[in-house]
Amino acid sequence: MELQFDNKVVAITGAGHGFGLVIAEDFAARGAAVYGTLAPGQPAPESISVRFSEVDLTDREAASAWIADIETKTCKSIDILINNAGGVVGRQHEPIEGLSFEDWDAVVNINLDATFTTCRAVARGMKRQGSGRIINISSNAGLRPSLTGVQAYTTSKHAVVGLTKQLAFEFGSHGVTVNCIAPGFFRSNPSSERQWQGYGDAGRAALVERIALKRLGAAKDISSACVFFASELADYVTGQVLSVDGGR
Amino acid sequence: MQDQGKRFSGKTVIVTGGASGIGRAAVLLLASEGANVGILDRSVTGASDTVAEVEAAGGKAMAVAVDITVSADVDAAFQSVVNAFGALHSMINCAGIVGGATAADTDDALWQRNISINLDGAFFCCRAALKHLQSGGSIVNIGSITGIHPGIGRAAYAAAKAGVHGLTRSIAVDYAKAGIRANSVAPGPVFTPLTRERFAAPEIGAKIAAAVPLGRYAQPEEIAKPAIFLASEDANFITGQILIADGGFTVP
Numbered sequence: 001m002e003l004q005f006d007n008k009v010v011a012i013t014g015a016g017h018g019f020g021l022v023i024a025e026d027f028a029a030r031g032a033a034v035y036g037t038l039a040p041g042q043p044a045p046e047s048i049s050v051r052f053s054e055v056d057l058t059d060r061e062a063a064s065a066w067i068a069d070i071e072t073k074t075c076k077s078i079d080i081l082i083n084n085a086g087g088v089v090g091r092q093h094e095p096i097e098g099l100s101f102e103d104w105d106a107v108v109n110i111n112l113d114a115t116f117t118t119c120r121a122v123a124r125g126m127k128r129q130g131s132g133r134i135i136n137i138s139s140n141a142g143l144r145p146s147l148t149g150v151q152a153y154t155t156s157k158h159a160v161v162g163l164t165k166q167l168a169f170e171f172g173s174h175g176v177t178v179n180c181i182a183p184g185f186f187r188s189n190p191s192s193e194r195q196w197q198g199y200g201d202a203g204r205a206a207l208v209e210r211i212a213l214k215r216l217g218a219a220k221d222i223s224s225a226c227v228f229f230a231s232e233l234a235d236y237v238t239g240q241v242l243s244v245d246g247g248r
Numbered sequence: 249m250q251d252q253g254k255r256f257s258g259k260t261v262i263v264t265g266g267a268s269g270i271g272r273a274a275v276l277l278l279a280s281e282g283a284n285v286g287i288l289d290r291s292v293t294g295a296s297d298t299v300a301e302v303e304a305a306g307g308k309a310m311a312v313a314v315d316i317t318v319s320a321d322v323d324a325a326f327q328s329v330v331n332a333f334g335a336l337h338s339m340i341n342c343a344g345i346v347g348g349a350t351a352a353d354t355d356d357a358l359w360q361r362n363i364s365i366n367l368d369g370a371f372f373c374c375r376a377a378l379k380h381l382q383s384g385g386s387i388v389n390i391g392s393i394t395g396i397h398p399g400i401g402r403a404a405y406a407a408a409k410a411g412v413h414g415l416t417r418s419i420a421v422d423y424a425k426a427g428i429r430a431n432s433v434a435p436g437p438v439f440t441p442l443t444r445e446r447f448a449a450p451e452i453g454a455k456i457a458a459a460v461p462l463g464r465y466a467q468p469e470e471i472a473k474p475a476i477f478l479a480s481e482d483a484n485f486i487t488g489q490i491l492i493a494d495g496g497f498t499v500p
Binding site: 232 | 476492495
């Protein structure tokens with residue numbers, strides 16, 4: 001069963017490092033035309049196959065324009081949208097009484113609003129085309145409290161799950177599926193690497209001990225789940241949250 | 249992901265209920281990906297037909313007739329597949345029955361038949377598989393959305409399938425340290441020999457289409473494919489999950 005994506009257009013946010021880059025390269029290797037966003041000022045990684053654009057995804061106009069631009073360039077609708085950008089954007093746990101409104105907004109804007117904006121932007125094309133796949137990368141923190149203690153992160157990742165279910169319902173009759181992946185802790189990018197280093201030896205051992213498989217996952221595990229949802233293997237799967245976390 | 253052409257190349261996979269429906273679809277897909285498939289089914293002819301189809305396509309499969317409600321026979325059937333094909337890589341547990349009634353209308357025989365085939369049978373097969381599986385191995389049980397969300401007039405079936413999901417998660421936790429994963433696929437409405445008659449009635453077919461966001465019931469392949477994904481190395485970091493494949497039926 002060859003899972004190829006020839007002639008398919010993939011739009012993926014946060015493709016500059018971590019999961020995003022691995023997922024983007026995976027789809028490109030399978031024949032897709034892959035368009036990925038970089039955060040403003042983020043250097044483009046070496047990739048001969050992914051078309052990068054610097055996009056401030058918290059700017060709704062800019063995020064919408066990025067999708068419209070891909071549709072214009074390719075003369076077709078987006079086939080697969082992967083909302084991968086997100087995170088705690090440098091924030092750490094702060095007791096809620098002292099949490100600034102700006103810090104709350106910054107985290108919600110990238111995890112939730114950016115996801116909403118790109119989903120909105122691809123909707124018309126996917127519905128017209130009568131097919132499409134949306135894959136949102138939520139988090140274990142979309143199902144329960146976050147290890148980071150960042151309230152806005154947990155809240156916005158939960159909201160992504162809600163948006164996924166609502167859109168699965170809205171898009172179903174148009175032949176578009178919408179699903180969500182909930183990764184556990186991965187050492188996938190500079191931010192999660194800092195988090196990992198910050199735990200110390202005992203904290204790291206405790207974290208691995210809480211995972212049923214007693215090991216950390218690799219970015220490829222997330223990429224494989226994305227390919228699954230984007231492929232014919234998941235034709236009858238929509239509105240679901242798949243935890244890729246080694247069991248817990 | 250692995251080279252998609254031959255993800256299961258040379259690997260022994262046992263599929264229970266492989267003579268028809270979801271199981272048969274799983275057998276054909278696995279064989280096309282290079283697996284040596286052991287088909288356990290009570291239907292000797294159905295299983296032999298599936299084997300013939302696999303062999304005609306150049307694949308490798310064997311049929312073992314077994315009543316999965318008899319644990320000693322299940323153990324023997326697993327052993328005979330391992331004897332013929334070598335170490336077990338994974339098991340996809342599809343054998344089961346549908347049907348039922350409300351709780352008060354479920355007589356002892358109906359209850360016991362459902363629990364015996366859908367839950368006892370699933371357990372016997374899992375236990376037999378665990379005697380053979382090694383690190384990297386995996387179990388996929390076919391559960392049901394009826395084991396999660398209430399289905400009308402399905403008391404015994406719902407109880408059995410909820411039991412299958414609980415069993416799956418329990419195995420996931422107990423065997424993760426040994427490197428063995430366990431997951432379930434919970435299908436929604438699927439067009440199989442078990443449901444064909446019911447779904448063929450136009451009013452039922454239309455009702456399903458209206459209730460499912462994707463607007464249709466599933467073909468057996470559409471359930472077998474997620475099951476094979478979960479059994480494969482592509483799902484190496486996924487365990488203890490109940491993956492619903494129901495076209496969005498239970499989302500709203």
